[in-house]
Amino acid sequence: MPATTSTLEVTRTNPFEPFTAGALTLKNRIVMAPMTRSRAYGPDASPTSLMAEYYAQRASAGLIVTEGIQPNRIGQGYPSTPGLHSAAQVAAWRRVTEAVHQNGGRIVAQLMHTGRVGHPDNYAEATTPVGASPVQAAGQIFTAHGKQDFVRPTPLTSQQVWDTVADFAAAARNAIEAGFDGVELHGANGYLLHQFLSTNANRREDEWGGTPANRIRLTVETVRAVVDAIGAERTALRISPANPLNDITEDDYTDTYPLLLGELDHLPLAYLHVLESADPALTGVLRERWPGTLMLNPATPGSTTDQQHLTLIEQGATDLVAFGRLFIANPDLPHRLAVGAPLSVPDLTKAYGGDATGYTDYPRLR
Structure with a gap:
């Protein structure tokens, strides 16, 4: 009698x-990651027709996540970044979303309040950035007058924290009015x-600081407010555990982030976006902890996210992979990845500000 053999089929x-x-x-x-480009030259820091062209060129992405968009005026950190807190901005963003949809794409607005990462020179009116506590970040920021040191922020009062939560929710409603398919809340970087x-x-000692349970509260309340405003299925959150960018220290991040996800896992969010940095091993813990869709911007020290990282999807480590710099120079990136075509390298000297050069002039494959 012939031996019986069995083949284990693995679905990739x-x-x-x-x-x-x-x-x-x-x-x-394949997702286009959020990337600040500082070209919101329209009225009241609104997007221009050039920005509509830029995003429409990249509509072959499964999803586009916009550059960071401030939910209120004090939330602006860098020069010429766009907002979603005025009628002019809503109308201008509608032209962007229409252009993306006409090209078959999907686009969500990333709502980003930069907090202490700002400078008085970058506001239309004389003011000082706000933050959790009056702690000045080490480092410098680009301003209209060149690079300058960060300044000591004005700490938000408890009522101002709640007002900020309400501003995020209002900006989310504005995003839907402007035609976006959803919003991503920027809780990273x-x-x-x-x-x-x-x-x-x-370093607060009130209900917004001290213990991990209090420190996660602003993120939790913001997510809940946006969910109430536009629905969980159109709401997403981006986090970057242990990311030291902009002078951040998280001594207890291995406790903080599972606790955060535990407060949110009953909400059927569109996705959780994890930006890996200092501790990629935590991603596996979060993947097991999070019941919904996971988007991953994988850690790539000294390199960029490229073709090899598609195996993370194939292996089930993530559901979606976000590509950043390659989308700058390769507007048709999904097609290039699919056929194994050469990938162009972006000119990062043209990354911030400027005109069409280094923005909408990167060619597609012929």
Whole structure:
């Protein structure tokens, strides 16, 4: 009698097949990561037709996450970044979303309050950045008058914290009115939500600081407010555990982030976006802890996210992979990845500010 053999079939996920994340129906699992470009030259820091062209060129991404958009005026950190807190801005963003949709794409607005990462020279009116505590970040920031030291922020009162939560929710409603498919809340990279999560920028002794349970509160309340405003299926959160960017220290991040996810895991968010940095090993813990869709911007020390990272999707380590710099120079990145075509390298001297050069002039494959 012949020996019986069995073959174990392993199903590998195809990064180029459609995927559904909450209310977002994506044509592939390749995401354009949020990247500040500082070209919001329209009235009241609003996007221009050039920005509409830029995003429309990249509509072959499964999902586009915009550059950081401030939910209120004090939330602006860098020169010429866009907002979503005025009628002019909503109208201008509608032209962007329409251009992306006409080209078959999906786009969400990343809402980013930079907190203490700002400078008086970058505001239309004379004012000082705000933060969790009056702790000046080490380092410098680009301003209209060149690089300058960060300044000591004005600490938000408890009522102002609640007002900020309300501003995020209002900006989320504005995003939907402007035609966005959803919003991503920026809780990473040393900006306001991350400042409250940290142990060095947040030295408060009230209900917003001290214990991890209090330090996660602003992020939790902001997510809840946005969910109430536009629905969980259109809401996402970006985090970057142990990320030291913008002078952030998180002494207890291995406790803080599982606690944060535990407060949010009952909400069917569109996705959780994890930006890996100092401790990529934590990603596996978060993957197991998070019941919904995971988007990963993998750690790439000395390099960039590229073709090899698609295996993370194939292996089930993540559902979506976010690509940053390669989308700058390769507007048709998903096609290039699919056919194994050469990838252009961006000119990062043209990354911030300027005109179409280094922005909308990168060619597609012929």
